[in-house]
Amino acid sequence: MSFGRGVALVGGATTKFGVRAATWAELAQEAGGALFRAVPALTRADVDSLFVGAAEPERFAFQSHVAPFAAEQMGLAPRRVIQRTELACASGQSAIRSAYAAIASGLSDVAVAVGVEKMNIPSMAEANTSMGCVMDRAWDGAHGATAPPFFAMVAQRHQLEYGTSDDALAAVSEKNHRFANSNPNAQFFDKTFDRAKLGRLPVVAPPLRLGDCSSMTDGAAAVVLVADELATKYTKTPVRVAGTGQYADFHNLANAGSLTDWVGLRHAAGEAFRSAGIGPKDLDFAEMHDCFTISEIVEYEAIGLCPPGAGGQYVLDGRSSLGGDVVVNTRGGLLGCGHPLGATGIAQAVEVFDQFEGRVPAARQVPDPHWALVHNLSGSANVHSVMIYEGAS
């Protein structure tokens, strides 16, 4: 199945993620600089379109109309398509999907997707308010709903229905932090967390502890996508966009249905697999949205790596680690890298390109990969976005 003409990912780069002494504009500049260094054949004039993934620049940076703002910061003058994509935690993948659609349709030939988020601001209570308005602000946010208590309820139900242990949750965090130790751009690059240490961290929203939650992070990342026939101008290892799927089925928490069966993800992943002509067993590695440890466990199940309820055992058995079935979150995940909302989906795609190019450190290099999946959820796991990539070799 094809959505139009072929599209290839030909390179990308990220800034350092973390609590950065840098503004939104400066992060955008850094991402532009890093992209043009990573793809030396790319010129400013080549870039006909720019898609800017940014979740809440109005709240965190008091800046609207960020697409032309980012273009100017990056030294770009897009002449075909310029737009911002906002889908909360999936704003970055949304930018890539939009770039893909623009190129597939013939509207664009060379498109940059950049994601930028500045989340550490002087008042972290105000930042928490901004995270609360991702929910149905008036009807859920007003009760104090933010992401941690929602995903804590997912964890509680998963533990109740399937007996998933706190140790399985910690195993996700331990794995992803270990991978982050090989990624200098990760927020927690220089921090080690074993399961014993994770179990002693303070509780944020029971049963979730600090190490079960991704961080409020500043960062930016950028990738370039081109029409297939232009790909070899930019890289010897173009990565084909092979499939994609997306699904949204509720917003208010009252309408969430089962907390442990993410039906929307089953639909989005199913559509992505169908469009790529492969199934979960074909995957070599995956970048999944581990905003919380429990998220990655539920995602194994909904994407089809293991049966419902078996996600905890899947990670405990090492099946998502190097040497396992499908290596998950080699970049370090959101847990290890931090989660600058708009930048996360782009940084995941950078990892996909770098893995296929074979240039990541040996501690996280997947041997001879061919198929990769990227997943982002947004909000209260009420939207799921999935892309499947095929490497050249």
Place this chain on the structure above:
Amino acid sequence: MAGSSEAPRRRAAVLAPPEPAPPKSEPEPVKKPAAPLPFLLDFFPLEDEKNTRLAAFFRNLKEGRLTTTKCRSDGTLAWPPRVVCPQCHQADLDWVDLPMVGRIYAFSAVLMGAPLGMESEVPFVVGLVDIPDVPFRLFGRIVGTPWEQCHVGQKVRAEPYELPDGRVFYRFRTVG
């Protein structure tokens, strides 16, 4: 995530009659910031007719009734209340009472990272509550029991509470 495309989520609305008014209980200590929050940092909705077409929800709540809208044409019961039916897109809706008593389906507590204006309420419990005969759950603050002693299946009753500026909102209180 919800089963909308797998199985019909909407069931015929069979509503329990309104529960008798809850017994008067001790008011929760009000711990609110001294100064009102700027509009764009305030989670609570504006409730009066000048600002919303759902003002009846808040009037009913002030009388101790938790209500929502039901479509006159196809019976669709929606949460939150609507001005247009999400099923048939007609605007001919009735206000109906929701059952006030339910059971906790899932809960957690906010021990850190509270939004502006809620920091002084930490730790606080939030949860999803199963209420009978409606095609959704209700999410809300749960008071009356510390989080360490709350449990799934615990009985809770909806109640209104007043904000310092006179607006009203709802929450759940553990029963027994």
